[in-house]
Amino acid sequence: MIQITQKENQSRWVxxxxxxxxxxxxxxxxxxxxxxxxxxxPDAYVQMINGVFGSLFNxxxxxxxxxxxxxTGLAAAIAFRAKLWNIGAEGQLYLGAMAxxxxxxxxxxxxxxxxxxxxxAAGAIAGGLGMLGxxxxxxxxxxxxxxxxxxxxxxxxxxxxxxxxxxxKDPMGLGxxxxxxxxxxxxxxxxxxxMRLHAGxxxxxxxxxxxxxxxxxxxxxxxVRAVGENAAAARHAGIAVNKTYLAVAMASGALAGIxxxxxxxxxxxxxTADLSPGFGYxxxxxxxxxxxxxxGVIAASLFVASVFVGADSMSRAIGVxxxxxxxxxxxxxxxxxxxxxxARFNLRWDRNKGGGS
Amino acid sequence: MMDFVNIFLxxxxxxxxxxxxxxxxxGVLGALLxxxxxxxxxxxxxxxxVGAMTGWMAVWLGAGLWGGVVVAALSGALFGLFxxxxxxxxxxxxxxxxxxxxxxxxxxxxxxxxxxxxxxSSPPRIEPFRALDIPILSDLPFIGPxxxxxxxxxxxxxxxxxxxxxxxxKTALGVAIKAVGDNPDAVNAQGLSVIKLRMGSVIxxxxxxxxxxAFLTMSxxxxxxxxxxxxxxxxxxxxxxxxxxxxxKALMGALLFGxxxxxxxxxxxxxxxxxxxxxxxxxxxxxxxxxxxxxxxxADYPRALLTPWFKGQR
Numbered sequence: 001m002i003q004i005t006q007k008e009n010q011s012r013w014v015x016x017x018x019x020x021x022x023x024x025x026x027x028x029x030x031x032x033x034x035x036x037x038x039x040x041x042p043d044a045y046v047q048m049i050n051g052v053f054g055s056l057f058n059x060x061x062x063x064x065x066x067x068x069x070x071x072t073g074l075a076a077a078i079a080f081r082a083k084l085w086n087i088g089a090e091g092q093l094y095l096g097a098m099a100x101x102x103x104x105x106x107x108x109x110x111x112x113x114x115x116x117x118x119x120x121a122a123g124a125i126a127g128g129l130g131m132l133g134x135x136x137x138x139x140x141x142x143x144x145x146x147x148x149x150x151x152x153x154x155x156x157x158x159x160x161x162x163x164x165x166x167x168x169k170d171p172m173g174l175g176x177x178x179x180x181x182x183x184x185x186x187x188x189x190x191x192x193x194x195m196r197l198h199a200g201x202x203x204x205x206x207x208x209x210x211x212x213x214x215x216x217x218x219x220x221x222x223x224v225r226a227v228g229e230n231a232a233a234a235r236h237a238g239i240a241v242n243k244t245y246l247a248v249a250m251a252s253g254a255l256a257g258i259x260x261x262x263x264x265x266x267x268x269x270x271x272t273a274d275l276s277p278g279f280g281y282x283x284x285x286x287x288x289x290x291x292x293x294x295x296g297v298i299a300a301s302l303f304v305a306s307v308f309v310g311a312d313s314m315s316r317a318i319g320v321x322x323x324x325x326x327x328x329x330x331x332x333x334x335x336x337x338x339x340x341x342x343a344r345f346n347l348r349w350d351r352n353k354g355g356g357s
Numbered sequence: 358m359m360d361f362v363n364i365f366l367x368x369x370x371x372x373x374x375x376x377x378x379x380x381x382x383x384g385v386l387g388a389l390l391x392x393x394x395x396x397x398x399x400x401x402x403x404x405x406x407v408g409a410m411t412g413w414m415a416v417w418l419g420a421g422l423w424g425g426v427v428v429a430a431l432s433g434a435l436f437g438l439f440x441x442x443x444x445x446x447x448x449x450x451x452x453x454x455x456x457x458x459x460x461x462x463x464x465x466x467x468x469x470x471x472x473x474x475x476x477x478s479s480p481p482r483i484e485p486f487r488a489l490d491i492p493i494l495s496d497l498p499f500i501g502p503x504x505x506x507x508x509x510x511x512x513x514x515x516x517x518x519x520x521x522x523x524x525x526x527k528t529a530l531g532v533a534i535k536a537v538g539d540n541p542d543a544v545n546a547q548g549l550s551v552i553k554l555r556m557g558s559v560i561x562x563x564x565x566x567x568x569x570x571a572f573l574t575m576s577x578x579x580x581x582x583x584x585x586x587x588x589x590x591x592x593x594x595x596x597x598x599x600x601x602x603x604x605x606k607a608l609m610g611a612l613l614f615g616x617x618x619x620x621x622x623x624x625x626x627x628x629x630x631x632x633x634x635x636x637x638x639x640x641x642x643x644x645x646x647x648x649x650x651x652x653x654x655x656a657d658y659p660r661a662l663l664t665p666w667f668k669g670q671r
Contacts, residue, residue, distance in 0.1 A: 162635035321471035326464035
């Protein structure tokens with residue numbers, strides 16, 4: 001039988017090393033599906049690396065792709081810290097984007113200094129309310145937030161299609177289900193001319209730092225962690241557990257909502273139903289790779305974005321399906337999960353089968 | 358109002374309800390088996406996709422329809438084994454492992470499909486399961502179209518409800534599985550293997566989930582599309598709570614769901630001019646949430662659900 005025993009202590013370096021090993025391992029494991037496609041494996045990796053580091057444009061594309069992932073990664077990390085399973089970031093992202101389009105396409109106008117915070121706030125509130133619902137169902141009725149937040153994704157996506165064919169539809173859009181363009185004053189500025197990288201990236205970095213400070217250094221952050229580690233003990237210690245859940249839900253949903261604002265007001269300029277290729281779900285992987293640490297989310301987002309951008313470019317160059325990126329990212333999640341196990345436990349093969357217990 | 362009554366009087370409505378319920382019956386039974394043993398399997402959505410793809414692909418490669426069913430079940434079992442290793446043997450987070458299996462299963466299936474069929478614009482089709490044509494029975498008024506003109510997979514699903522019910526309620530194995538989901542220490546004290554019982558339940562449950570996916574590509578439709586599972590797996594996770602982890606109630610829950618879904622399609626065609634169609638499309642997901650909220654407070658979760666168990670510890 002395999003004997004599993006807990007290790008005495010776990011060094012900081014190990015918890016830092018696991019995600020790195022997991023990321024590298026998932027990239028190496030990609031060779032297996034690549035081999036099935038008949039493509040040259042070294043060539044594929046070269047194309048991937050080129051796709052990210054080959055030019056300034058490629059590199060900024062990677063940073064652009066990382067931007068929404070930082071927000072959705074933070075959304076997942078903060079919620080999971082409190083063991084509030086927000087799996088609905090995809091829907092909250094679209095709520096944020098819809099709110100941004102609602103206020104940002106001419107409803108009000110003003111200088112950018114007012115308009116940009118306004119669309120960001122609108123998106124944050126919409127996203128936050130999107131997660132407040134499942135959190136209330138949890139605290140009021142005991143309904144499992146995993147299922148409710150997941151199912152809300154589908155409801156919100158259908159609602160989005162309804163809005164894009166109705167109230168939010170661009171009358172000049174030649175019949176396409178897309179919104180009117182965001183007005184110039186509400187557009188997040190570009191960071192480098194002729195590159196798509198926008199101020200949303202800087203905002204994402206700043207948000208990660210703020211999230212880190214709040215979680216690590218404030219009383220509220222302490223409460224969040226206490227609720228996550230042991231809700232019953234936290235309640236016993238006088239922490240208002242349900243109130244904490246609701247606040248975490250608002251914060252988490254707001255972050256996902258801002259991801260939507262950043263994409264629509266920073267990158268696309270108008271809203272369509274394919275704004276997000278699953279950023280909400282990928283955010284969960286990012287958060288896990290980051291070990292639920294807000295600063296780790298930055299690094300994990302850069303890795304995941306590199307995989308997506310690199311795989312896109314490889315796909316274009318040698319014709320391997322771009323689903324390889326999803327494969328690598330999902331493998332990295334499983335690798336990091338396993339890595340966490342090997343860091344915490346010793347495995348020992350025990351010869352006398354009947355022994356133990 | 359008369360139209361509304363007519364819907365319930367038409368055999369096509371009841372036939373559609375059962376047809377829509379079929380993949381959910383497979384899925385809820387699978388989730389039930391996993392959770393009864395104490396393991397939440399959020400891999401269900403991905404395993405649906407895997408079953409849909411592998412079953413279809415096997416038939417497309419010439420394995421025959423029942424060959425496809427077997428391949429789908431086996432590939433589901435393989436992902437169940439994976440989830441079991443992560444959650445039962447290694448005791449890792451069932452939430453995270455399950456989501457990982459869903460992402461991994463979905464991407465493996467999509468990648469394999471795309472790699473095998475790179476250049477297709479319209480997906481290739483197979484000859485799916487046909488409606489049963491049983492002499493006399495299929496020709497009975499009302500009952501005939503509703504029950505005896507379904508495909509063999511629907512009957513397989515109904516048969517499996519009976520099998521799972523019998524196993525859970527009437528066999529020692531069922532008692533052991535339920536016990537291991539409630540109190541693994543007691544099961545271990547009786548000299549039974551907690552690990553084996555849980556692994557077996559997760560593997561078998563995942564095979565059932567994959568059949569739900571296979572129904573979509575081999576019976577409901579005749580091709581594989583990306584995104585065709587569309588949350589059906591998640592709905593099963595809600596339904597199993599609604600069904601209090603009991604096979605009979607699981608069947609009722611799936612049928613009730615199928616009825617509502619069939620009803621919304623028919624109402625949509627009647628009221629389409631007044632109410633946007635999307636309102637009706639939302640209904641299945643909204644209903645699942647409402648069902649969950651109604652039962653949540655009194656839901657009697659398997660007591661050891663989500664709790665890993667290690668030999669010789671604690």
